[in-house]
Amino acid sequence: MALSVNARLSPAANNMLFIGAASLLAATLLMLPGQPDSNYQSATPVVVVATDCAKAKGIAKVVCLADNLKTMLNPEQLAALQLQYSKADAQKWSNLPATFPTAKRIGLKFGNLTPEQLLAAKALLKEVSGTGTDEGFDEMQQLLNADDYLALKKSNDYGSGNYYMAFLGTPSSTGMFEIQYGGHHVAFSNTYKDGILVGATPSFRGAEPFGKFEQNGRSNEPMVQEHAAFAAVLASLTPEQQQAARLDRTFRDVVLGPNKDGQFPATPSGIKCSSLSSAQKKLIIAAINTYTDDIDEKDAAAYLKKYTKELDNTYLSFTGTTDFVTRNDYVRLDGPSLWIEYVSQNGVVYQGIHPHSVWRDKTNDYGGM
Amino acid sequence: MPASVVKLSVMDGYIKGEATMPLPELEAAVNHPAGNLLTDPFFRLYFAEHIKAFTGAMAWHTTITAVKLSTALDAAVGKYHQVTVIFKLRPVNVAHLRKFTFAYDVIMHQVITHQALVFLQQDWYNGINSESAARVIGTIKLDVPSGKIYPLSVTLEKGSAWKGFASMLHLGMQHIKEGTDHLLFLIVLLLPAMLIAQNKKWGSFGGLKYSLKNLIKIVTAFTVGHSITLLLCASGWLNIPSQPVEVLIAGSILVSAVHAVRPLFAGKEVFIAAGFGLIHGMAFASVLAGLYLNVGTLALSILGFNLGIERMQLFIIFIIAPWLILLSKTNYYAFFRIPAAVLAAIAATGWIIERITGNANVITIALNDVTPYALRLIILLAIAACLLNVRINGRQSTGN
Numbered sequence A: 001m002a003l004s005v006n007a008r009l010s011p012a013a014n015n016m017l018f019i020g021a022a023s024l025l026a027a028t029l030l031m032l033p034g035q036p037d038s039n040y041q042s043a044t045p046v047v048v049v050a051t052d053c054a055k056a057k058g059i060a061k062v063v064c065l066a067d068n069l070k071t072m073l074n075p076e077q078l079a080a081l082q083l084q085y086s087k088a089d090a091q092k093w094s095n096l097p098a099t100f101p102t103a104k105r106i107g108l109k110f111g112n113l114t115p116e117q118l119l120a121a122k123a124l125l126k127e128v129s130g131t132g133t134d135e136g137f138d139e140m141q142q143l144l145n146a147d148d149y150l151a152l153k154k155s156n157d158y159g160s161g162n163y164y165m166a167f168l169g170t171p172s173s174t175g176m177f178e179i180q181y182g183g184h185h186v187a188f189s190n191t192y193k194d195g196i197l198v199g200a201t202p203s204f205r206g207a208e209p210f211g212k213f214e215q216n217g218r219s220n221e222p223m224v225q226e227h228a229a230f231a232a233v234l235a236s237l238t239p240e241q242q243q244a245a246r247l248d249r250t251f252r253d254v255v256l257g258p259n260k261d262g263q264f265p266a267t268p269s270g271i272k273c274s275s276l277s278s279a280q281k282k283l284i285i286a287a288i289n290t291y292t293d294d295i296d297e298k299d300a301a302a303y304l305k306k307y308t309k310e311l312d313n314t315y316l317s318f319t320g321t322t323d324f325v326t327r328n329d330y331v332r333l334d335g336p337s338l339w340i341e342y343v344s345q346n347g348v349v350y351q352g353i354h355p356h357s358v359w360r361d362k363t364n365d366y367g368g369m
Numbered sequence B: 001m002p003a004s005v006v007k008l009s010v011m012d013g014y015i016k017g018e019a020t021m022p023l024p025e026l027e028a029a030v031n032h033p034a035g036n037l038l039t040d041p042f043f044r045l046y047f048a049e050h051i052k053a054f055t056g057a058m059a060w061h062t063t064i065t066a067v068k069l070s071t072a073l074d075a076a077v078g079k080y081h082q083v084t085v086i087f088k089l090r091p092v093n094v095a096h097l098r099k100f101t102f103a104y105d106v107i108m109h110q111v112i113t114h115q116a117l118v119f120l121q122q123d124w125y126n127g128i129n130s131e132s133a134a135r136v137i138g139t140i141k142l143d144v145p146s147g148k149i150y151p152l153s154v155t156l157e158k159g160s161a162w163k164g165f166a167s168m169l170h171l172g173m174q175h176i177k178e179g180t181d182h183l184l185f186l187i188v189l190l191l192p193a194m195l196i197a198q199n200k201k202w203g204s205f206g207g208l209k210y211s212l213k214n215l216i217k218i219v220t221a222f223t224v225g226h227s228i229t230l231l232l233c234a235s236g237w238l239n240i241p242s243q244p245v246e247v248l249i250a251g252s253i254l255v256s257a258v259h260a261v262r263p264l265f266a267g268k269e270v271f272i273a274a275g276f277g278l279i280h281g282m283a284f285a286s287v288l289a290g291l292y293l294n295v296g297t298l299a300l301s302i303l304g305f306n307l308g309i310e311r312m313q314l315f316i317i318f319i320i321a322p323w324l325i326l327l328s329k330t331n332y333y334a335f336f337r338i339p340a341a342v343l344a345a346i347a348a349t350g351w352i353i354e355r356i357t358g359n360a361n362v363i364t365i366a367l368n369d370v371t372p373y374a375l376r377l378i379i380l381l382a383i384a385a386c387l388l389n390v391r392i393n394g395r396q397s398t399g400n
Helices: A001-008 A011-031 A035-043 A058-071 A075-081 A115-127 A137-152 A224-233 A239-245 A278-292 A297-309 B023-030 B042-051 B161-178 B181-192 B208-234 B242-261 B268-291 B295-328 B333-357 B362-396
Strands: A166-169 A177-182 A186-193 A196-199 A203-206 A213-215 A217-218 A315-319 A330-334 A338-346 A351-359 B004-010 B015-022 B051-055 B061-074 B077-091 B097-102 B114-124 B136-142 B151-156 B195-196 B200-203
Touching: A001 A137, A035 B208, A035 B242, A058 A075, A058 A115, A075 A166, A115 A137, A115 A166, A115 A177, A115 A203, A137 A186, A137 A213, A137 A217, A166 B295, A196 B097, A196 B200, A213 B268, A213 B333, A217 B042, A224 A330, A224 A351, A278 A297, A278 A330, A278 A338, A297 B023, B015 B051, B015 B114, B023 B042, B023 B077, B042 B051, B042 B077, B051 B061, B051 B077, B051 B268, B136 B151, B136 B181, B161 B181, B161 B268, B161 B295, B181 B200, B181 B242, B181 B295, B181 B333, B200 B333, B208 B295, B242 B333, B295 B333, B333 B362
Parallel strands: B004 B114
Antiparallel strands: A166 A177, A177 A186, A186 A196, A186 A203, A203 A351, A213 A217, A315 A330, A330 A338, A338 A351, B004 B015, B015 B077, B051 B097, B061 B077, B097 B151, B114 B136, B195 B200
16 A cells, blocks of 8 residues: 555655655664563562463472463574573573673573563562562562662663573473573572472572662662671671681682682681581571572472581681671681672672672582583 | 783893782782872882792792873773783793793782783784784682682793794784875875876876886885884884874875875975885884884894885785776876875874874764775776776777
8 A cells, every 4th residue: 555655656755755664664673672671670570370380389380380481482582591401501690780791691581571471481480489578589579670770870781671581401390401590690590300409509699789779669678688697697706706707818709609610618717617606506597598598498498408407517707897788798608518608899880888699509509510 | 890910021031011900909908008009119019029920949030110000991890990010020040031930919819809810912932012912821810629829830932033023024014904094195195106297287197107117216215214214213213202203194194185186296206205204114113112122123023014014015006006007097087086185185184183182083983984995995996997998998999
């Protein structure tokens, strides 16, 4: 129809019309990729679970939700999400924003999803995460809000659209696969083998801004629980214990961040937890709990049981102040299998400090792969 | 915070180094106020203590030459201050210069999350003479399992004078290839070389023999000119600041462009080419001046670099001059010569402004966009020259 209209117009008008139509088309095309992103920004953390998965339990539900997400994707999106398992891909996580060339993520980009696809992705994420307030799924949700908050100042580098999810191996109740999710300040890696979670680490969390802020229609305060738990541990130490636990070096970041796999110290530093009082041990267990609670309840309990059993052979060390609010304040738990580091860094976008923290497991990072 | 970057250069009897590090990391490491960083002897002692080289157990002598402060930008942390330390490491026995243990732990001895990337920046005998040729030697960082910072074991190939010479030859060619201003000057100078000046105007084609003779005279004069100042400046006998030289080079293009439109110095092109050659040579020398070479390697460098320049220059003339000669035989040459000269004059004006103000402008930005298409322009020139000649030959079938 457009052709027949054009045919009657003068060549000049025809050209004008063509240029107009072409620029309109170009403008529309330019707008298109932004659409899911902008919808996403205002998305509230409501999760709708597909009805057929609601009845499933355990690994069956994880697989059901993963399959549900896959059925909603177009072929390119599916190809981005569903990858073959490789350790090299599993190791591709970072604390830096995914927009940085050195920190490119693999997988499906949240910013390219429709609201429905995004909800399906988050339904899966919620299923494999902890349900507590400020832990697990809620913490990751707050960290997405934190990045949107940073995007208010630097929209090129930050924002909740710059987070990625990948399946390394096909989610199934047999065989092995990893659900990898991450972006700025977040690395989540749940590895499953024959329907059992065999690794929930490396797990990285960081938070900027640190402290209370409003974003996406709610109040957020991610990672304060980790901070408070470690502050309580350090505050409980006697001067002698402090001296024994204090490291003489300075830490400006975690030591075993991305690309530092399997490099645990041969000999632990600090104070051995067996020498602590039972009240102090409880505080340490509470601190560990703020990490294990990031995964689903049953698996979190198993991890915590293991770490509690190993607690007497676990070492606590720190540097900086015991208030634990100053730049370069650092604390570490180093056990037979447990490795947790938490450090206060300078703010990058906003003033003040911002924490980086990593939880690793010496025996089953990446599910022992 | 970004890692430290350490660049090592193999000099005559010593290793020169340049270590750049973020000031906040240094401050976190030293527990000493950094307000008087540049003059406070504490820092020189600190750097000397933490920058060392050894042959076996034998320590080399470390000298801290300079400490500088500047501002840098990093994607992750934004703007920050950085400190640059220039140092010299001198072995007791010169024979050990190329095999040593580099014990560098500035910042890292305390801030163990810091690391240093070590590069080989300059090694004349191995043909490493420019930023782009720099080689990675390794990274110095905490080995977490052992809790130790292991020094870097450095072993450099012996290299050869030939390798050094060849790389300088390459550098000379590269310099002309990328030096749009030198190229443009040469081309503009050649634009009217085939024509005979009459009544303060450019007249007709002077014949093939006349053209070739003129071309050769101009190019030779330019070469003699720049060789003289290259030798004088590179060897340190003459020291001229680079900014005025750069402005004068742009000016030389402007003068040549005017001359290509209307003869200013017809018949005296040889002297002009030689005179402007002197100026261009000073700019060539600045490339070598940063290398701090000894007499032997400097002589080889000047020779290699100059031969490289010559080689590229001849190549450029070889691919352009035939078309200029062919075109100048036609009546249409003015339609090419004058617009080309005007464009060159505009480019020259843009460079003059840029080099005086220190800021890029509309013209120089446009030039950077156009430069990649130079080869296509030459092909167009060749096609136009051939087509127009075919047409003339067709018309003048009775002979001339």
